[in-house]
Amino acid sequence: MDNPSSKHHFIPEFYQKGFYSNDGKLFTYKKDYHTIKSRAPAQILYELDLHTIALGKEKTLAIENFYSQLEGKFTECRDLIKEHSQDVDLMSELMSDPTFMKIAKYMVATQFWRTPCKRDLAVEFTPRLTDLYDQATNEMKAVLRYDRMLIKYLTKRAHKDHAVKFIQFILLPLITFDLSEKSDTIYLFRAPTNQAFVSSDRPVSFDSHEKLFSFKSFCFPFSKELLLFGSENDKAFQLSMEKINKLIAKRADKIVIAASKNQLEEIRAVIIQTRNKPGQMT
Structure with a gap:
């Protein structure tokens, strides 16, 4: 590709489009300045x-190319869920399908x-890279071409920018998460009619890395209609749209995105009101 773009999205454009309004608009709320504007994903x-x-x-641009290939599969995965979300039987089949579940986990x-x-966290993980690789499944090792020497090479050069990028963007997703076919703690929830999920520049919410990496406790808005979440006890999981959206907004770094300007105005009011009361917005 001639003159490839130097603008590399950490929240993909295809994902942002899942939060469009019915008339094709995306609204953003900047937490630092409390501004709400309509923006294009680009x-x-x-x-x-x-x-x-x-x-x-x-x-x-090997990393950018790697993500571009994955995003094609991710888009198919998300759109398939959205298209059949009203079909309870099919949704159940999808959630127990190994191939489908792997894509969702990826x-x-x-x-x-x-x-x-997450760059600093990636650097913190570098002393553990060899151990994490050794504990990984054969499938993940095969993806990495069983190249244990590469892991040692990256560990020794973790102070170099190119090494940190490879570690963070390619290696750690493969060896920190349980990317097996197991899916008994993962569920999908569809937003009630006329309600929608928001998302952010940090869309994966979690309580601990251990439970996140094993998919036992986390939430991730697939789109404005769908939430993927992990719970060790689905019956005990009491999902509240209001609480989930507040959690996503609270844990956002700088930007919250949504299909509704009014929804972001409500979130802004809560954030401003509770800014000096950190225990309130949970």
């Missing part, structure tokens, strides 16, 4: 050269690690 949630790796005088794993704010 305009937001990206960093320049985020996925560019420089090796000497050469630059490669989507959560890559989205968790690809946000820029």
